[in-house]
Amino acid sequence: MAEQEAHLDGIVPSSLLPPFRARLAVALVSLACFARSYDGDFVFDDSEAIVNNKVAGVVGRADLLGALFFLLSFLSYCRAFRESGREGPRPILWVMLSILLGAVAMLCKEQGVTVLGLNAVFDMLVVGKLNVLDVLQRVLRKHRSSEVLGGGGPRRAGLLCRVALLATGAAGVLYARWKIMGTGPPAFTEVDNPASFADSLLVRAVNYNYYYSLNAWLLLCPWWLCFDWSMGCLPLITSPRDLRVLALVALWLCLAGLLGQALCSQDGHKRRVLTLGLGLLVIPFLPASNLFFRVGFVVAERVLYLPSAGYCVLLTMGLGALGRHTGKKKVIAALVQGVLLLNTLRCVARSGEWRSEERLFRSALSVCPLNAKVHYNVGKNLADRGNQTAAIRYYREAVRLNPKYVHAMNNLGNILKEKNELQEAEELLSLAVQIQPDFAAAWMNLGIVQNSLKRFEAAEQSYRTAIRHRRKYPDCYYNLGRLYADLNRHVDALNAWRNATVLKPGHSLAWNNMIILLDNTGNLAQAEAVGREALELIPNDHSLMFSLANVLGKSQKYKESEALFLKAIKAHPNAASYHGNLAVLYHRWGHLHLAKKHYEISLQLDPTAAGTKENYGLLRRKLEQTQKKGG
Numbered sequence: 001m002a003e004q005e006a007h008l009d010g011i012v013p014s015s016l017l018p019p020f021r022a023r024l025a026v027a028l029v030s031l032a033c034f035a036r037s038y039d040g041d042f043v044f045d046d047s048e049a050i051v052n053n054k055v056a057g058v059v060g061r062a063d064l065l066g067a068l069f070f071l072l073s074f075l076s077y078c079r080a081f082r083e084s085g086r087e088g089p090r091p092i093l094w095v096m097l098s099i100l101l102g103a104v105a106m107l108c109k110e111q112g113v114t115v116l117g118l119n120a121v122f123d124m125l126v127v128g129k130l131n132v133l134d135v136l137q138r139v140l141r142k143h144r145s146s147e148v149l150g151g152g153g154p155r156r157a158g159l160l161c162r163v164a165l166l167a168t169g170a171a172g173v174l175y176a177r178w179k180i181m182g183t184g185p186p187a188f189t190e191v192d193n194p195a196s197f198a199d200s201l202l203v204r205a206v207n208y209n210y211y212y213s214l215n216a217w218l219l220l221c222p223w224w225l226c227f228d229w230s231m232g233c234l235p236l237i238t239s240p241r242d243l244r245v246l247a248l249v250a251l252w253l254c255l256a257g258l259l260g261q262a263l264c265s266q267d268g269h270k271r272r273v274l275t276l277g278l279g280l281l282v283i284p285f286l287p288a289s290n291l292f293f294r295v296g297f298v299v300a301e302r303v304l305y306l307p308s309a310g311y312c313v314l315l316t317m318g319l320g321a322l323g324r325h326t327g328k329k330k331v332i333a334a335l336v337q338g339v340l341l342l343n344t345l346r347c348v349a350r351s352g353e354w355r356s357e358e359r360l361f362r363s364a365l366s367v368c369p370l371n372a373k374v375h376y377n378v379g380k381n382l383a384d385r386g387n388q389t390a391a392i393r394y395y396r397e398a399v400r401l402n403p404k405y406v407h408a409m410n411n412l413g414n415i416l417k418e419k420n421e422l423q424e425a426e427e428l429l430s431l432a433v434q435i436q437p438d439f440a441a442a443w444m445n446l447g448i449v450q451n452s453l454k455r456f457e458a459a460e461q462s463y464r465t466a467i468r469h470r471r472k473y474p475d476c477y478y479n480l481g482r483l484y485a486d487l488n489r490h491v492d493a494l495n496a497w498r499n500a501t502v503l504k505p506g507h508s509l510a511w512n513n514m515i516i517l518l519d520n521t522g523n524l525a526q527a528e529a530v531g532r533e534a535l536e537l538i539p540n541d542h543s544l545m546f547s548l549a550n551v552l553g554k555s556q557k558y559k560e561s562e563a564l565f566l567k568a569i570k571a572h573p574n575a576a577s578y579h580g581n582l583a584v585l586y587h588r589w590g591h592l593h594l595a596k597k598h599y600e601i602s603l604q605l606d607p608t609a610a611g612t613k614e615n616y617g618l619l620r621r622k623l624e625q626t627q628k629k630g631g
Contacts, residue, residue, distance in 0.1 A: 029344060032344070032348070033344055033347035033348055033351060034347065034351045035351070036348060036351040036352040036355060037351040037352065037354045037355045040354060040355035040356060041355065041356050041357065043354060043356065043357040043360050044227050044228075044357065044360060044377070186296065188294055188295075188296040191230055191231045191232075191372075191402065191404075191405075192230050192296045192297060192298075193230070193290070193294060193295060193296060193297060193298055194207075194232075194236055194298070195207035195208055195211070195236060195290070195298070196290055196294045196295075198236060203236065203237070203238060204290075206237050206245070206248070207236055207237050208289070208290050208291075209248040209251070209252070210234075210237055210244055210245075210247060210248050211234070211290075211298060211299060212248070212251060212285075212289070213247040213248045213250065213251040214234070214247070214299055215285070215299060215303075215304060215307075216251055216254075217247070218299070218301065218304060219304055219307065219308060219311045220311075222343070222346055222350075223346070224367050225301060225350055225363075225367065226299075226363075226364040226367040226368045226371070226374070227360055227361070227364055227374075227377075228297075228364070228368075228371065228373050228374065228377075229297065229298040229299040229300070229368060229371070230297060230298055230371065230373060231371050231372040231373045231374075231401070231402055231405070232370045232371055232372060232401055232402065233298065233299075233367075233368035233370060233371040233374075234298055234299070235370070255278075258274060258277075258278060258314065259278065261274055262274035262275045262278055270317075273313065273317055274314070274317065276310075276313060277310045277311075277313035277314040277317065278310060278314070279310065280306070280307065280309045280310030280313060281307045281309075281310025281311055281313075281314065282307070282310070284303075284305075284306030284307050284309075284310075285303060285304075285306075285307045287303075288300065288303040319332055319335070319336060357377070357381050358381050358385075361374065361377045361378045361381055362378060364377075365378065370401060371401070372397075372398040372399075372401040372402035372405050372408065373398070375394045375395075375397045375398040375401065375408075376394070376395065376398040376405065376407065376408045376411075378394045379391040379392075379393070379394030379395040379398065379408070379411065379412075380411060382394065383411065383415060388415050388418070388419070391411075391415060392412065392415055392416075395408050395411055395412035395415070396412065399412065399428075404435050406432040406435050406436045406439055406442060409428045409429065409431060409432040409435075409442070410428075410429065410432050410439070410441055410442045410445060412428055413425040413426075413428040413429040413432070413442075413445055413446075413449070414445055416428070417445065417448065417449050417452070422449055422452055422453055425449050426446065426449045426450065426453065429442050429445050429446040429449060430446060432446075433446060433465075437469075438469045439469075440466045440467075440469040440470035440473060440476070441466070443462050443463070443465045443466035443469065444462070444463060444466040444473070444475065444476045444479060446462045447459040447460070447461075447462030447463040447466065447476075447479060447480075447483070448479055450462060451479075451482070451483050451486070456483060456486070456487060459483055460480070460483060463476055463479060463480040463483065464480075467480075472503050473503070474499075474500040474501075474503040474504035474507050474510070475500070475507075477496045477497070477499040477500035477503065477510070478496070478497060478500045478507060478509055478510045478513075480496045481493045481494070481495075481496030481497040481500065481510065481513060482513070484496060485513070485517060490517060490521060493513075493517060494514055494517065494518075497510040497511075497513055497514045498510075498514070501514075501534075505537045505538075506537065506538055508534075508538055508541050508543060508544060511530065511531075511533075511534035511537075511538070511544060512534075512543055512544060512547050514527075514530050514534075515527050515530050515531045515534070515544070515547040515548060515551065516547055518530060518551075519547070519550060519551050519554070524551055524554055524555050525555075527548075527551045528548065528551050528552065528555065531544065531547060531548030531551055532548065534548075535548060540571070542567070542568040542571035542572045542575075542578075543568075545564045545565075545567050545568040545571070546564070546565070546568045546575075546577075546578055546581070548564055549561045549562075549564035549565045549568065549581070549582075549585075550581060552564065553581075553584070553585045553588070558585060558588075558589045561585055562582070562585060562586075562589075565578065565581065565582040565585060566582070569582065574605055575605070576602045576603075576605035576606035576609060576612070577602070577606075577609075579598040579599075579601040579602035579605065580598070580599065580602035580606075580609060580611070580612040580615075582598045583595045583596075583597075583598035583599040583602060583612070583615065583616075583619075584615060586598065587615065587618075587619055592619060592622065592623055592626075595619055596616075596619055596620075596623065599612060599615065599616040599619060600616070603616065
């Protein structure tokens with residue numbers, strides 16, 4: 001009878017399909033849940049962690065292999081003890097593999113140690129048949145049973161050995177992660193986790209518990225889903241009259257009831273299943289609980305992946321017990337199937353939202369309308385797609401919600417700079433660097449605005465400050481070079497651009513500006529040398545081909561110049577200046593009909609080009625004179 005409480009077979013029979021077909025059906029439903037996003041974009045943090053990560057291929061394969069090996073090891077581990085409970089080297093092998101996989105997971109994500117913890121919980125409760133109530137009674141000297149671990153002798157010794165190995169492995173993994181982090185905790189800000197910065201211990205405790213209750217609710221009803229819960233998404237509870245206090249009361253009443261049954265039930269099987277479910281629910285969540293160290297988030301749905309296993313165990317047992325006690329099996333069966341259907345549909349819908357950043361960010365607006373980061377990301381996505389007018393609106397809302405949001409100020413300042421609203425842009429960027437003095441990007445952008453306002457000394461100081469805070473900053477050196485070029489400080493400009501190319505050899509703009517400046521100042525030999533050096537590093541850059549072709553043409557190296565012009569035109573056929581300058585080359589070279597052809601193409605692409613019109617007029621007069629002489 002006790003066995004039926006943990007299973008739903010009596011309500012929703014699992015034997016409707018043969019085992020293989022049942023597994024296949026589960027696999028197909030699982031795939032259907034996420035099929036909408038399998039070919040989606042890399043979004044939000046994935047862009048930095050994968051797309052812009054030089055070792056992403058290695059890390060990605062390690063994560064995938066780690067997940068597959070963990071699944072195989074866990075299933076084999078379960079089967080090893082299902083088959084007659086034999087002890088031997090095989091269980092130890094899986095323990096060691098679990099330690100290895102826990103280490104891989106710990107190096108990549110927050111919950112690596114919990115992999116080891118889950119193995120230990122499963123080992124003690126399912127394999128070793130640990131009697132938690134007897135353990136407590138023994139600790140309290142109320143009971144001295146020798147059967148605490150479900151039996152003595154080799155079984156208990158093997159269990160203790162495996163748990164010791166897991167504990168040692170967990171300690172080693174924690175030490176390795178601690179060393180990788182620089183032997184200190186990461187630095188988080190108040191907007192990342194407001195409750196952890198509250199002065200009152202009571203306020204911190206109440207809000208932490210509210211976060212726990214919200215996580216529990218997301219397991220029960222995964223409707224409010226958001227890619228980020230920071231920056232004002234959940235205002236702090238500071239008053240006992242806040243109705244959200246009822247949520248944490250409800251959570252602890254439920255947990256107390258489950259814990260009481262897990263410890264005091266007279267049914268040993270029920271106690272073990274409840275303890276296993278609670279262990280799977282609570283232990284993986286501990287690293288995210290703020291109990292041992294401050295974490296960098298308020299709510300993060302990823303930390304619920306492993307606890308969901310415990311939730312499934314408890315839900316299965318609860319529905320089974322409900323069906324057995326009420327006798328309304330058809331109602332419970334309909335409820336179970338309805339829950340599965342609703343959650344499947346929710347998975348499909350959420351999977352669609354993760355197809356692109358636009359969908360993901362907009363889906364968060366209704367969940368966390370007070371979250372400045374949500375408005376910031378919607379604005380950034382709009383700006384990246386060229387809709388700057390709409391982006392300004394979202395950036396302004398992000399700054400309104402969080403007046404110290406320097407990244408929103410920086411991006412808004414950039415857009416206003418491009419729209420030539422320089423005064424407001426300068427005010428925003430000045431405020432950003434005042435709030436965060438080491439914000440190098442804001443210092444550089446402030447320098448660009450000051451340069452546009454002809455405040456050259458202030459611009460140079462801003463650029464220098466940016467470089468002081470970020471020594472390897474090629475874009476800032478590039479902009480500093482432009483400032484020096486505007487001031488006719490040619491040597492300083494060339495040095496700044498050279499620094500940019502040393503730090504970033506593929507910095508095409510810096511190379512191009514060096515070639516053009518050397519060309520304009522009559523240093524053709526040096527311009528040619530720089531151009532050839534640049535093309536060796538960036539051989540397919542048509543703008544570099546064009547600049548070097550101009551230099552070679554002035555040096556009367558017509559054949560080589562022509563080849564580069566034609567190659568640049570092939571790469572970018574609609575550039576009017578490319579055809580126009582090739583026409584000038586042919587004009588000087590004496591290939592007048594080819595010159596006429598490319599002048600005409602250039603004017604078709606850009607009819608307003610005054611220089612091309614003038615040169616074309618000179619060519620036509622020369623051709624007319626030639627025809628008259630020939631006639």
